[in-house]
Amino acid sequence: MTTAAATAGERKAKAKPATMAQALGRALRDSMADDPMVHVLGEDVGTLGGVFRITDGLAKEFGDERCTDTPLAEAGILGAAVGMAMYGLRPVVEMQFDAFAYPAFEQLFSHVAKMRNRTGGAMPLPITVRVPYGGGIGGVEHHSDSSEAYYMATPGLHVVTPATVEDAYGLLRASIASDDPVVFLEPKRLYWSKADWSPEQPTVVEPIGRAVVRRPGRSATLITYGPSLPVCMEAAQAAVEEGWDLEVVDLRSLVPFDDETVAASVRRTGRAVVVHESTGFGGPGGEIAARITERCFHYLEAPVLRVAGFDIPYPPPMQERHHLPGVDRVLDAVARLQWEADN
Amino acid sequence: MTVQELPGAAAYRPTPPPAWKPLTDPAPLLPDPEPYRVLGTDAVADVDPELLLRLHAELVRGRRYNAQATALTKQGRLAVYPSSTGQEACEIAAALVLEERDWLFPSYRDTLAAVARGLDPVEALTLLRGDRHTGYDPRAHRIAPLCTPLATQLPHAVGLAHAARLRGDDVVALAMVGDGGTSEGDFHEALNFAAVWRAPVVFLVQNNGFAISVPLAKQTAAPSLAHKAVGYGMPGRLVDGNDAAAVHQVLSEAVERARSGGGPTLVEAVTYRMDAHTNADDATRYRGDSEVEAWRDHDPVQLMERELIARGLLDDEGVEEARAAAERMAASLRERMNADPVLDPMDLFTHVYAEQTTQLREQADRLREELAAENDQHGTDDGGAGR
Numbered sequence: 001m002t003t004a005a006a007t008a009g010e011r012k013a014k015a016k017p018a019t020m021a022q023a024l025g026r027a028l029r030d031s032m033a034d035d036p037m038v039h040v041l042g043e044d045v046g047t048l049g050g051v052f053r054i055t056d057g058l059a060k061e062f063g064d065e066r067c068t069d070t071p072l073a074e075a076g077i078l079g080a081a082v083g084m085a086m087y088g089l090r091p092v093v094e095m096q097f098d099a100f101a102y103p104a105f106e107q108l109f110s111h112v113a114k115m116r117n118r119t120g121g122a123m124p125l126p127i128t129v130r131v132p133y134g135g136g137i138g139g140v141e142h143h144s145d146s147s148e149a150y151y152m153a154t155p156g157l158h159v160v161t162p163a164t165v166e167d168a169y170g171l172l173r174a175s176i177a178s179d180d181p182v183v184f185l186e187p188k189r190l191y192w193s194k195a196d197w198s199p200e201q202p203t204v205v206e207p208i209g210r211a212v213v214r215r216p217g218r219s220a221t222l223i224t225y226g227p228s229l230p231v232c233m234e235a236a237q238a239a240v241e242e243g244w245d246l247e248v249v250d251l252r253s254l255v256p257f258d259d260e261t262v263a264a265s266v267r268r269t270g271r272a273v274v275v276h277e278s279t280g281f282g283g284p285g286g287e288i289a290a291r292i293t294e295r296c297f298h299y300l301e302a303p304v305l306r307v308a309g310f311d312i313p314y315p316p317p318m319q320e321r322h323h324l325p326g327v328d329r330v331l332d333a334v335a336r337l338q339w340e341a342d343n
Numbered sequence: 344m345t346v347q348e349l350p351g352a353a354a355y356r357p358t359p360p361p362a363w364k365p366l367t368d369p370a371p372l373l374p375d376p377e378p379y380r381v382l383g384t385d386a387v388a389d390v391d392p393e394l395l396l397r398l399h400a401e402l403v404r405g406r407r408y409n410a411q412a413t414a415l416t417k418q419g420r421l422a423v424y425p426s427s428t429g430q431e432a433c434e435i436a437a438a439l440v441l442e443e444r445d446w447l448f449p450s451y452r453d454t455l456a457a458v459a460r461g462l463d464p465v466e467a468l469t470l471l472r473g474d475r476h477t478g479y480d481p482r483a484h485r486i487a488p489l490c491t492p493l494a495t496q497l498p499h500a501v502g503l504a505h506a507a508r509l510r511g512d513d514v515v516a517l518a519m520v521g522d523g524g525t526s527e528g529d530f531h532e533a534l535n536f537a538a539v540w541r542a543p544v545v546f547l548v549q550n551n552g553f554a555i556s557v558p559l560a561k562q563t564a565a566p567s568l569a570h571k572a573v574g575y576g577m578p579g580r581l582v583d584g585n586d587a588a589a590v591h592q593v594l595s596e597a598v599e600r601a602r603s604g605g606g607p608t609l610v611e612a613v614t615y616r617m618d619a620h621t622n623a624d625d626a627t628r629y630r631g632d633s634e635v636e637a638w639r640d641h642d643p644v645q646l647m648e649r650e651l652i653a654r655g656l657l658d659d660e661g662v663e664e665a666r667a668a669a670e671r672m673a674a675s676l677r678e679r680m681n682a683d684p685v686l687d688p689m690d691l692f693t694h695v696y697a698e699q700t701t702q703l704r705e706q707a708d709r710l711r712e713e714l715a716a717e718n719d720q721h722g723t724d725d726g727g728a729g730r
Contacts, residue, residue, distance in 0.1 A: 039509075065509055071539055076498050076532030083502025086487070087510070091502075103528070110492045111499070118476035118488055121694040155695055179697045209700070256700040 017194040020168045024054045024130075024186065026199040027172035028092065032062050035090060038176060041068040042077060042094030042130075051096055052132060052191055074104040078129065082111050085125040092176055098133040099142040105150070112181045113156030127181045128172075133161075134227040134277050136189035136324055138317040145314055146278035151183045152254050152287070158208055159254040161185040163229035165195035167252060170206045178208060187227035211258035213265060217247035220271035220337055223262060223288060225251040228275045228325060235330035244334060254284060262288070263295040270301040271337040275325055280308035302338035367576040374569035374581040378613045381588035382650045390588050392656050398435060398587040399651055400665045402644045405431035405455050407669035408464060409618075411676050412454070412471075416622040420680045422473040425452040429617030432587035432643035433549045435459045437517055440594040448487045448500040448518035452549075456519060457486050464676045474684040494524040497533030497546065504542040504601075515601045517545045517594070523554025525568050534609065538575040543601035545594060546609045549584060551616035556629040572609035584612030585643040588650075614643075688714060 032038045040058055042050070046069035049056030058067040070077050074095060081091035095101035101108075108129065116124040135144030151159045158180055162168040168186075175182035214229065215236050222232040229250050236246040249265050251258065266272045272292055274285040285306035292304050307325045315323050381387050387395075409428040415421040427434050430452075438459035441447060449456050454467040462484055469478030470489050477488040487503075490496035500518035507514035524530055525548055537544045548568050552559060565571055572579030578600075582593040590612055597608035615638040619626040651657035692699060692707040699707070 071532075071535050073532040073535065075529055076501075076536045079495065079498025079529060079533065080502035080505065080536055083499035083504070083516075084506040085502075086481070086499060087503045087506035087514075089506045089509075106492060106495060106529075107498070110495060114476075115488075116696070117694045119481055119694075120475060120477065122477075122480040123482060123488075124697060158696075256696075257702065259701060 016196065016198060018165055018197045018199070019192050019194050020162070020165045020186075021052060021054055021191040023165045023169040023197060023199070024172055024191075025056055025058075027169045027176070028055060028058060029061065030199075031092070031173055031176040032058065032066060035176075037088060037090045038092060039066050039068070039084065039089050040092045040094065041070050041081065043070060043072055043096050045069060045094050050094060052188065054130075054186075054191075055094065074101060075107050078104040078107040078112065078127075081127050082107060082115070082125060085127050086123060090126045090128075090176065092128045092130065095129060095131045097139075097143050098131055098145040098147045101129070101131050101147065104129075108151075108157070108181075108183075109154050113154045116180070117156060124179050125181050126176075126179045128175045128178075128184055129181070130172075130184045130186060132188040132191075133185045134187050134189060135314060135320050136227060136277075138320075140317060141314075144317075144320065146276065146283075146309065148185055148254055148276075149278055149283050151185075152284060156181065157255060158182040159185065160208055160252065161187065161226040161254065162252065163187065163190065163224075163226050163250050165193065165197045167206065167250075169197070169199070171208065171252060173205045174208050177205070182208070185226060189227050190230070193230070206252070209253045209256035209258060211249050211251045211253070211261040213247060213261070214250045215246065215248040217245040217269065219244040219246055219269060220273065220334055221247045221249055221262075221265045221269045222273050222275055222330065222334075223249045223251065223265075223292075224275040225254065227277055231325060231327060232275050232330060235327045235334070238327055239331060239334060242331070242335075246334065257288075257291070259291060259295060262292065266292050266296045266304075267299045270299055271334075272296075272300075272304045273307060273330065273333045273337070274304065275307045275330055275333075277309045277324055279311045280306050281311045283308050302336075305333045305336060307333045369573050372573045372576070372578045374567060374572070374579040374611070378581045378583040379589050379593055380583045380586050381592060382586045382646050386592075387588060387650065387654075390592070392654075394591070395588060395647070395651055396656060396661075397439070398432075398591065399644075399647045399657065400668065401435040401439070401459055402431050402587060402647055403662075403665040404669040404672055405435055405459065406644050407666075407673050408455055408458060408676070411673040412464075412468065413618065413622060415468075415677070415680055418681075421468060421471045423621050423623060424471055425621045426616075426618035427452055427455050429638065429643065430549055430551055430584065430614045431455065432590050432647075433519075433547065433584050433612045433614055436587055436590035436594055437519060437547055440591060440598050441515065441517055444485065444512070444514055445598070446485045446487065446500070446503055446514065446516045448496045448503075448516060449489055450493070450496065450519055450521065450524070451489050451491045452521065453519045454489065457484075457489070460484070460486060462486060464672070465679050468680070469684075472680070472684065474686055494520050494527035494530040494533070497524075497529055498536065500544050500546075501533050501537045501540070501542050501607075504537075504544045505540050508543060513602060515543045515545065515598050517547060517598065519547050519549065521554065522548060522550040522552070522559050522562055522568060523557065524548075525571065526554075526562055534572070534575045534577065534607070537607040538577045541604070541606035543604075544607040545597040545601055546607065547594065548609065548611045549614055550611055551584075551614050553616055553620070553630070555620040555624065556626075558629075567611060569609060569611035575609075577607045577609055580608060580610045582610060582612050584614030585638075585641050585646055587643055587647055615641075 045055040046059040224232045289304040434455040466478035500516040504516040569579035569581040
């Protein structure tokens with residue numbers, strides 16, 4: 001892949017529409033090709049290629065021992081991955097769905113997150129735990145949870161979530177290369193989102209922990225991540241008609257949290273709305289709003305607002321559109337940012 | 344197609360489910376009906392006397408270690424100590440059957456196994472002293488961190504053994520768990536993974552009769568804990584856990600089986616926790632003296648000592664020698680545990696991530712300022728009252 005000399009024009013000409021699912025699969029493949037210590041394990045990841053086909057072709061290319069169909073037991077999978085990492089491997093674990101990762105929480109919280117700390121740095125665990133998360137795909141019960149707050153509240157874990165095809169590749173490669181454990185949250189309703197992206201072109205592997213401004217604006221900042229980024233981009237587009245020029249920040253990494261980018265944006269705009277699918281109470285938005293208030297209090301023209309999922313168990317698919325934050329709910333929140341005070 | 348369309352009712356014969364066949368023959372997996380013993384039986388004649396003497400010396404040392412660690416709790420030098428008094432045969436044998444390249448996965452009650460494997464007792468006890476979670480480099484000693492959440496270290500042993508085999512290394516993992524731990528989901532998942540992967544792992548269950556206060560009868564309805572192996576497709580072995588020669592033999596066979604590609608084994612060692620769960624527990628609330636006394640007659644140190652004396656392999660002088668060596672270990676441990684550990688509060692932030700996050704750097708700065716303020720206060724006679 002020595003195409004660094006290719007011009008931007010050539011790159012664009014070569015790039016074909018690729019899905020986030022394809023970019024994730026390519027990131028796994030390239031990581032396995034670059035480092036023989038990288039092993040993929042999980043339920044149905046081998047012959048089938050995963051229920052979302054993210055691991056398609058890996059078992060064929062690298063063999064069953066590098067891409068392993070395990071027994072159906074999430075604590076066992078992650079616990080085995082701990083032992084594999086103790087012996088120098090770099091396991092990438094697939095949890096089939098957000099809610100199916102819960103049996104592995106004890107391994108994740110008591111061992112994966114703490115092993116570096118409890119061994120005084122002697123035994124870090126370079127494990128990547130891939131978790132498809134979030135709703136909006138018409139999934140029945142237990143297939144649509146937004147579980148990020150649990151992971152964020154656990155010191156020792158990195159929590160990363162891409163919202164674009166390019167980031168899916170770059171962030172997954174960075175996660176696998178990280179010497180710390182990473183919970184890699186994949187927004188499953190964006191699996192089939194497309195962008196002009198070619199794996200044959202050099203792709204930036206972003207360091208974990210940097211947010212990015214997806215749309216610059218002057219009126220207010222929408223802070224979001226993962227599945228809610230397209231919602232916020234659409235809302236920002238619609239807001240132009242209302243006379244609002246909204247900035248959109250894609251966090252990409254919930255832990256470590258990029259206070260610098262977020263605070264710089266809010267200081268510019270003076271107003272902020274945090275948007276996510278996760279429940280509002282005890283959800284990531286509360287932490288983010290508090291951090292903004294601590295850092296930007298004198299710049300704020302209005303309280304930091306949250307647009308989140310309701311504080312309810314994830315609803316049945318025929319009702320989910322009422323639960324998920326949509327464009328209108330985001331715009332309603334923007335309208336409540338005390339604009340009258342400007343006059 | 345309906346039943347009526349079949350060519351005559353007489354031709355219809357039900358058939359077995361098409362894909363079914365037995366995966367494993369259960370007969371060779373079943374444990375013996377009674378715990379296997381060596382001491383006091385003819386089998387002892389086949390054991391190398393050097394091994395018996397080594398086991399005796401380690402048992403005496405182990406008993407003394409347990410007594411010293413318990414004493415250290417009373418002197419406030421240990422926050423807590425879960426004693427393995429009465430279980431020394433299991434602890435010692437587990438350590439001695441392993442090669443240097445093998446890995447041991449102990450629970451919090453198994454510091455003695457770590458010490459018998461060669462770890463400095465002070466390093467083994469830092470968790471229980473409360474100065475650091477793990478007092479040693481696990482990779483340097485091939486001893487996993489002492490594990491407190493029950494049975495959660497068993498899948499680690501499976502993964503490590505599996506990884507070693509994938510990398511072409513001849514490494515066996517031995518994982519230790521108690522009777523209570525066999526009720527945990529991770530016990531089940533670890534055994535299942537080990538059997539499916541034919542991982543070179545040995546699971547040692549020390550059935551010491553109690554999970555804190557709950558007796559085995561309230562823990563399981565299985566014929567024995569060793570029988571649980573059969574359901575996973577691995578052999579189960581039942582052994583007298585106070586007979587060090589028997590535990591050593593059964594574990595050695597299991598290690599050899601794992602090493603030669605034969606897969607995992609579950610060993611249930613029947614033993615007894617002579618002390619309370621920890622120094623903070625009161626065993627009189629859930630068991631009677633007569634039960635404890637019955638086990639005192641089946642003490643692992645005494646069983647070995649009597650056997651060796653009866654066989655003329657050990658005399659009073661030999662016993663004295665073993666005790667003197669144990670005393671030296673205890674004196675050194677006592678002396679070194681009486682020193683206050685030197686701790687740097689800033690270490691709290693050092694090993695959370697490979698690179699400190701901005702947030703942790705800020706919090707470390709805050710603590711540093713607090714410590715500086717504390718030092719300033721202590722440095723002036725008014726103790727800060729002047730503010």
